[in-house]
Amino acid sequence: LTQPTDSSVNLDALTNPTRAGYSFVGWFDNADTQHSGTFTMPVGGLSLKAKWTADDQVISFNTKGGTGVASITAKTDTTVDLDTVSTTRPGYQFDGWYVGSTQYTGVVTVPAGGLALEARWTALDQTITFDVNGGNIATQPADIIQVTDSTVDLSAVTAPTWFGHKFLGWKDAADTSYSGTITMPAGGLNLIADWQDLIADGTWQIDANNIKMTLSEF
Known part of the structure; x- marks a missing residue:
């Protein structure tokens, strides 16, 4: 701004500068004195900053299914240590905080506009084991190993056998039944064969020369 000595200068007529992530306080000289409004142009002028x-x-933190993480509020260009921010998710390995394909880790400088971080995870292998529960061990199905939350088709598993018993399905230790298509849970499953004892029930049938007799007939 160039004007004659002792002329009137109106700083309020100037358009305030802008800076992303900052608020403009005002114009200051080298002695840290603020200048504003109307003043008289001094001899030698002024250098204002x-x-x-x-x-x-x-x-902010989107944990994508993990345990919740509180947002952090900090000033522009200060630093935040993201290594102190943790989240967990059963059956998954935490791979870090991302914005799109960019990973943020360790000490980061807070940018203007902040950050919206998302957790990235890798699903871990889980195992479904089978207990024939008295049945023929030779017919025990092999373990199923798949990643957490993948689809498992139990109908594709060959049913075990046990002489004099009818296989009813698979249950866990809490007596919950599992059949058809299920989702692999974190921690896997131990499935136990459920049987009907045909001999004890008196319903076991003998097939000889196409003649069927039940034990209850004797």
């Missing part, structure tokens, strides 16, 4: 205050920015 803008002064700024950093704005609050927010770093």
Whole structure:
């Protein structure tokens, strides 16, 4: 701004500068004296510098199924240590915090506009084991190993056998039945064969020369 000595200068007529993530405080000289409004142009002029205050920015965390993480509020260009921010998710390995394909780790500088971070996970292998529960051990199905939350088709598992018994299906230790298509849970499953004892029930049938007799007939 060039004007004659002792002329009137109106700083309020100037358009305030902008800086991403900061608020403009005003114009200051080298002695840190603020100048504003209308004043008289001094001999030798003035060198004025803008002064700024950093704005609050927010770093948010989308854990994508993990345990919740509170947002962090910090000033622009301050630092935050993301290694102190943790989340867990059963059956998964935490791979870090991302914005798109960019990973943020360790000490980061808070940018203007903040950050919206998302957790990235790798599903871990889980195992379904089978207990024939008295049945023929030779017919015990092999373990199924798949990653957490993948689809498992139990109808594709060959049913075990046990002489004099009818296989009713698979249950866990809590007596919950599993059949058809299920989702692999974190921690896997131990499935136990459920049987009907045909001999004890008196319903076991003998097939000889196409003649069927039940034990209850004797």
